[in-house]
Amino acid sequence: MPRTFVWHPSKGPAKTPKLEAPSAGKVRITQVRSGIGHSWRMRLTLAALGLRNHQASVVQQDSASLRGQLKKVRHLVSVTPVEE
DSSP, X not given: OOXXXXXXXXXXXXXXXXXXXXXXXXXXXXXXXXSTTSOHHHHHHHHHHTOOSTTOEEEEEOOHHHHHHHHHTTTTEEEEEOOO
């Protein structure tokens, strides 16, 4: 049976853009890509962020632990600062 997926190192972006989140305050996190087809860790991270489905948005207080979660799923979400 032939392989249906072959991973090539030259495909895809060489680097992902750096996460530019504010150092203090709140951020709006919007899921822009689905968790389907990604690892269970990424799906659990999206659920821990409070994102239940595609195009969902949540507002969270910025912290070091939140930044670590966002770094794991940075290709699935977009982050914008919230004006208070």
